Amino acid sequence: MNRPSRPTVPQPVSAWLQAHPQLAHALPAPDEEWTVREQDMIGDSAHGVLREHGGVRKVGETRCKDGNGAVAVWQVTEAVAAFVEHNVTEPSLTPCGHTGVVNLGDTYTCQTETCDARFDRETALEVLKS
Numbered sequence: 846m847n848r849p850s851r852p853t854v855p856q857p858v859s860a861w862l863q864a865h866p867q868l869a870h871a872l873p874a875p876d877e878e879w880t881v882r883e884q885d886m887i888g889d890s891a892h893g894v895l896r897e898h899g900g901v902r903k904v905g906e907t908r909c910k911d912g913n914g915a916v917a918v919w920q921v922t923e924a925v926a927a928f929v930e931h932n933v934t935e936p937s938l939t940p941c942g943h944t945g946v947v948n949l950g951d952t953y954t955c956q957t958e959t960c961d962a963r964f965d966r967e968t969a970l971e972v973l974k975s
């Protein structure tokens with residue numbers, strides 16, 4: 846039996862994963878089943894990329910909690926999980942758990958618009974260099 850070669854992910858998926866390292870590392874493990882609603886941090890557009898190019902696979906359907914209709918249940922593929930593990934560097938996080946550093950003059954904040962965290966220059970440099 847041929848041992849499958851290292852799993853590959855389609856280029857649009859690998860490009861997306863590398864452009865969104867924080868999300869890539871937050872994706873559910875391949876053995877977890879989830880709906881898009883449960884994984885709202887993935888978002889519809891990101892899920893669209895993953896779905897369209899085989900980064901996630903539909904494994905079933907479940908009933909909507911709020912009534913009628915079924916929603917798809919998904920799994921992240923092994924190939925995507927392996928790609929993230931080996932090829933996507935986990936971004937260093939700010940003290941508030943986000944990414945990016947924005948200079949506000951006297952203080953610094955992260956790139957998450959809704960976040961009010963402030964930290965000093967020393968901390969900002971730590972985030973940037975790690």
Ligand SMILES: [Zn+2]
Pocket residue numbers: 939941942943944955956957960961962
């Ligand atoms: Zn923040």
